[in-house]
Amino acid sequence: MEEKPKKLVILYATQTGNAMDAAERLGREAERRGSPVTLCSMDEFNAEIQELNTAFDVLIVPMGFGYFHHFSFDTPSKTKTASIISAIVKNFNDAFFVAKKLDRRLSDLGQQPLLKEVWEMISTHQGKGALDPWMSSLWRALHQVNPKFFPKDLKSIQMQIERARSMLPGKFSHDKSKPDCFLKMVKNQPLTRAGCGRDVRHFEFEFVSSAIKYEVGDVLEVLPGQNPAAVAAFIQRCNLDPESLITVHPGVMESAESNAPNVPIKLKTFVELTMDIASASPRRYFFEARILYVLCSSSKLYQPTRRRTCYELFATAQHEKERLQYFASPEGRDDLYQYNQKERRTVLEVLEDFPSVQMPFEWLVQLVPQLKTRAFSISSSLSAHPNEVHLTVNVVSWTTPFKRKRTGLCSMWLAKLDPQQSTGLYIPAWFHKGLLPPPPPSLPLILVGPGTGCAPFRGFVEERTIQDVSGRAAPILLFFGCRNEENDFLYKDFWLSHAPENGVLSEQRGGGFYVAFSRDQPQKVYVQHKMREHSERIWDLVLEGASIYVAGSSTKMPSDVMAAFEDIISQEAGVSKEAAGLLLRRLERDGRYHVEAWS
Structure with missing residues (x-):
């Protein structure tokens, strides 16, 4: 009996969608080569690494920051990993930190990389072109490992396609289908x-x-609502009947236990709840398939054609076909990036720019970005x-x-x-759960939250105030930053009400509340400057066992704040910057330094 191939598992983590885009390209290429594929974001992946060797043949991980911390690194070193083949696409602006961490962990488990890492920046459109040669190397390497499951090329492969199908998890994800x-x-x-x-x-x-x-x-x-006018315009543009009933079935990428609805739903309601037609920009496959098979009404097998855009197959106006062909070409890559991603054109806007394109609804429902x-x-x-x-x-x-x-x-x-x-x-x-674990009332806290980064710390202060009623809780030292005191001092009255003598933010209790107004004086002042002004108080709390929480923008703020902590430790403890950095890393390992940052 012929042995069934194990699945190729492609995991990604993404905030901007670029890693997801690369993962989908890898998945489509693997599927065309006859390999069963599962594509999944890392925060929705249920299996631990030690379970992969019994269920899957290959693990490929293209990833961005996303919710990476939900992925466990606590796998015992005795785990068998012989059947895991890791090929990591590393695409980080922050020194490829997360990919390096995963790479090191797999190495610790005895896993040898399938091929050399691709140190490219696919988070920028220029780097996406560099993914192609790396993919070619990947398939050659996979063929050498397992020729039966991974053919060397596409010459002998024929595929039958009924309709467009998204590689990504379905519109009704297993853990998101029913709201809490x-x-x-x-x-x-x-x-x-x-x-x-x-x-x-x-x-x-x-x-x-x-x-x-x-x-x-x-x-x-929260699931956002969409502009009713935009939904109506999309339905009219696509010549759809908003009152028609459709039935959604689990796709091949979803398990039989999927919670996807199996009862009829109005087309208009389906569009409103699942298809992001007036906000998200179309992903690359919406314009271009690496190898796309020409659809026809017969059931015979289809042969690969030249590179074509999805729109080109359905465009009837010649000038629109030519423009779409240009977008699909290597020469048109930069112009497509400027037209689509840089301008953040929506699906509705793209459809309106190519009025002769009439795409079947079963294509639209798979190619339009999911409403997230x-x-x-x-x-x-x-x-x-x-x-x-x-x-x-x-x-x-x-x-x-x-x-x-x-x-x-x-x-x-x-x-x-x-x-x-x-x-x-x-x-x-x-x-x-987020990345900021709830602290016990006896734990002193050092909180740094400029801008909307103060949001979770409002809850921390409220919680500790309640705890303080039943017994004296530990102090909180909070650093907040904004541009102007008169314009964007968020929750001013709230913070100040907890700063008097008996408040959980009071200096008398070992805490404090300090604000940096960056634009209220000629020289800009940020939270890290205020931290250095109160270095002795910070160091005293660290010695008392305080935990540090940092929240806010993921640009320069987290690294600037960590640099300030290094300076403070170096100054107050009388040690070198290197020793201070080692202490901070130890605090991280011990669960005393937490960061939640977003773009």
Whole structure:
């Protein structure tokens, strides 16, 4: 009996979608070569590394930061890893930190890399061209390892295709299909002064049914609504009937236990809940398939054709076909990047730019980006607000290179909701653990949260205030930063109310609250400057066993804050910078230094 091939597992972690794009390309190429493929994000992957050798043949990991910390490195060194073949696409701006860490862990388990790492920056569009030769090397190496499962080339391969199919997990993911709860907005409060150039909001939600028992430091995901006018325009542009009923079945990438609905659903409702038609830019495969097979109505086998765009197959206007052919060519790569990603064109806008393209709905439903939940750090304590959860949200807006106004789908949707007029609107929500574990009341805390990074720490302060009622809790030292005291001092009254003598932020109790206003003086002042001003207090708390929590922007802030801690330790302990850095790394290993950063 012919041996069945084990699956090729491709894991990715992504924030911008670039790693997901690369993973999908790898998956499609593997599938064309006859290999069963499972494509999955690392935060949704259930198996531990020690289980891979019994279920899978190959592990390929193209990854970005994403929720990488959910992936475990605690696998015992005795684990058998002989059947795991690791080929890691490393695409990090921060010195390839996460990929290096995984690479080292697999090496510790006795795993030899299949081929040399590709130290390329596929997080930029220039680097994507470098992925092609690396992929060619990958398939040659896989063929040498297992010629039966991985043919050397595509010459002898024939494939039958019924319709377009996404490689990515289905619209109804196994752990996201059913919300943990539904929320009703009861408060929408601006935290910044009107006209200051930034719009940060405080949102309060009530649980519609029973409350979820979340903890401080947890993360809330909400599914945003879409503009009804945009949904109507998309349906009209695609010549669809909004009232027609469709049935969704689990795809080949989903298990039989998938929670995908098997009852008819209105097409309009399906588009509203699953297809991001007016916010996300189409991924690369929406324009281009590396090798695409020409569809026809017969059931015979199809032969590979030249590189073609999905749109080109359905465009009837010659000038549109020529433009799509150019976008699909190597010469048109940069122009496609400028047209699509840089300008953040939406699916609806692209379809409107190519009016002769008429794509079947079964193609659209697989190629349109999935409407995703948005994750926010919870800014409340359930102990202080038993039936509520609060969020602190920056309403995202920007201007493209061609001066087109863009806004964040979820943040703008939330900002436009009026609690008085949307009483019947129930928001699907999911809760999960973040990277900031809830501290016990006896643990001193050093918190650094500039901008909206202060959001989780509002919950920390509320929680500790409740704990302080039943027994004196440990102090909190909080550093906050913003541009101007008058414009964007988020939660000013709240922080100051907890800073007096008996408050958990009071200096008299060993804590404190210090603010850096970066634009209120000629020379900019940031949180790291305020930290250095209070280095002795910080060092005293570290010696008392304090844990450090840092939250906010993932640009320079986390590294600048860590550099400030190194300076403080070096100065107060009288040791070298190298020794101070070693101490910080030990704090990380001991679970006393936590960072939650977002882009």
